[in-house]
Amino acid sequence: MKILRNFTKRMFGLFFKQRKDISLGFYGPPNAGKTSLANRICKDWTEEEMGNVSSMPHETRNVQFKEEVEIKYKEKTLKFKLVDTPGIATKIDYEDFMKHKMKKKAAQNRAKEATQGIVDSIKWLDDMDAVVVVVDATQNPYSQVNVTIVGNLVARKIPVLVVANKVDLKKADIKKVEAAFPEYDVVGISAKYGKNMDEFYESVFKLAKQA
Amino acid sequence: MAKKKTKKKADGLTLQFMPYSEISTLDSVERIKKLLKIILNNKVVILQGRLKPEEESRLIxxxxxxxxxxPGFKGVELAVISNDSEEKTFFKKVKFGIAKVLVGQQDAITIIGPASIVKEMKRDPKKLEVMMR
Incomplete structure (x- = not known):
C-alpha cells in the first residue's frame, strides 16, 4: 500500500514538475549583459524584447520577467519563466551617473532606484529554479560580487551556468573566466550579436535537468 | 596661564584587525551590524576568516x-582571499570541511572598507590589490 502511495505521489510530482515553468534567473554585476541576453532569448523564441539596454550602469533597476518562453533544442521543448535582475554591486555613487551627462537630481533618483533594485535581486534568489550568472568576459572575473552570487546559489542548492558575455570584443578572455569558475560550465557568447547561442541553449537544457 | 593644547585630528587611514573570535559567538545580524558600525566610522576592517555566503549577501x-x-555613504568595497581555489586531496577536503563546520573558515581574510575611502579592490587568485582614494 505504501509503495503504491509513493509511486502515485512520485508520478503526480513528475507530472506537475513538467508542467511548471522553470524559473531561470539572470544574475551578475551591472553592465555584464544580463538584459541583452534575456532580450536575445526573447527575440529568438517570442520575437519580443524584454527590457532596455544601455552603456550606463544600472539601466535595469527593477526585476523584470517574461513568462511561458518556450525554448526548443534537438526536438525537445522546455517552458521557462525568464527573470532578468538588476546588476548586483556593493557600492553606488550618484556622481558616477553624472559622468554620463545626467543631471544631479536624476542621478540621485537613479542611484536610489538602483539600491532598491539590488535588494530586490537578492530577495528573488529564493524563487529561482536555475540561474545563469552573466559576467563580462573583458573584465576581471574574480570580483567579490561574482563570488558572493555563486556562493549564495551553491548554499541554496540552485544549479548554476556561467556565461562569459561580450566574446566579440578583443579584450575578452574566456579562459580567465573558466579559471575563475572551475566547478561550473562556462559558455562564451555575444548576446549583442547572437554568437554561440546554440551552445548556450544546449547548456540551458543541461541546467534545466538539474533544476 | 598655560595654553590649552588642542589635538588636531590627523587625516589618515585606519585599519582595524578583527580576529574571528570577536564575531564567532554573534548571530548573522549582529555580525553584520558590528562590521558596518566600524565601516561607518571610516575604518577598513581586516577580518580573520570570512562570512557565510548568506551573510555576504545580507551585508550587501x-x-x-x-x-x-x-548622507555621504556610498557603499563598501569587499574582498575575500582564501585558498579555496587550491587543489586539495580527498583527505584534505574532508579535514577542511570538518574544520569549516566546527570553527568557521578561518584560513581566509576578508577586507571591507567604505567606498568613500577604498576606491577599488582588485583580486586575482594569488593577490589582492587595494586602491585608496
Missing part, C-alpha cells in the same frame, strides 16, 4: 539600505 542588502539613508 544592508549596505544598499544605508546608502539611501546615511
Amino acid at each position: 542588502e544592508d549596505t544598499m539600505i544605508m546608502i539611501g539613508n546615511i
Whole structure:
C-alpha cells in the first residue's frame, strides 16, 4: 500500500514538475549583459524584447520577467519563466551617473532606484529554479560580487551556468573566466550579436535537468 | 596661564584587525551590524576568516539600505582571499570541511572598507590589490 502511495505521489510530482515553468534567473554585476541576453532569448523564441539596454550602469533597476518562453533544442521543448535582475554591486555613487551627462537630481533618483533594485535581486534568489550568472568576459572575473552570487546559489542548492558575455570584443578572455569558475560550465557568447547561442541553449537544457 | 593644547585630528587611514573570535559567538545580524558600525566610522576592517555566503549577501542588502539613508555613504568595497581555489586531496577536503563546520573558515581574510575611502579592490587568485582614494 505504501509503495503504491509513493509511486502515485512520485508520478503526480513528475507530472506537475513538467508542467511548471522553470524559473531561470539572470544574475551578475551591472553592465555584464544580463538584459541583452534575456532580450536575445526573447527575440529568438517570442520575437519580443524584454527590457532596455544601455552603456550606463544600472539601466535595469527593477526585476523584470517574461513568462511561458518556450525554448526548443534537438526536438525537445522546455517552458521557462525568464527573470532578468538588476546588476548586483556593493557600492553606488550618484556622481558616477553624472559622468554620463545626467543631471544631479536624476542621478540621485537613479542611484536610489538602483539600491532598491539590488535588494530586490537578492530577495528573488529564493524563487529561482536555475540561474545563469552573466559576467563580462573583458573584465576581471574574480570580483567579490561574482563570488558572493555563486556562493549564495551553491548554499541554496540552485544549479548554476556561467556565461562569459561580450566574446566579440578583443579584450575578452574566456579562459580567465573558466579559471575563475572551475566547478561550473562556462559558455562564451555575444548576446549583442547572437554568437554561440546554440551552445548556450544546449547548456540551458543541461541546467534545466538539474533544476 | 598655560595654553590649552588642542589635538588636531590627523587625516589618515585606519585599519582595524578583527580576529574571528570577536564575531564567532554573534548571530548573522549582529555580525553584520558590528562590521558596518566600524565601516561607518571610516575604518577598513581586516577580518580573520570570512562570512557565510548568506551573510555576504545580507551585508550587501544592508549596505544598499544605508546608502539611501546615511548622507555621504556610498557603499563598501569587499574582498575575500582564501585558498579555496587550491587543489586539495580527498583527505584534505574532508579535514577542511570538518574544520569549516566546527570553527568557521578561518584560513581566509576578508577586507571591507567604505567606498568613500577604498576606491577599488582588485583580486586575482594569488593577490589582492587595494586602491585608496
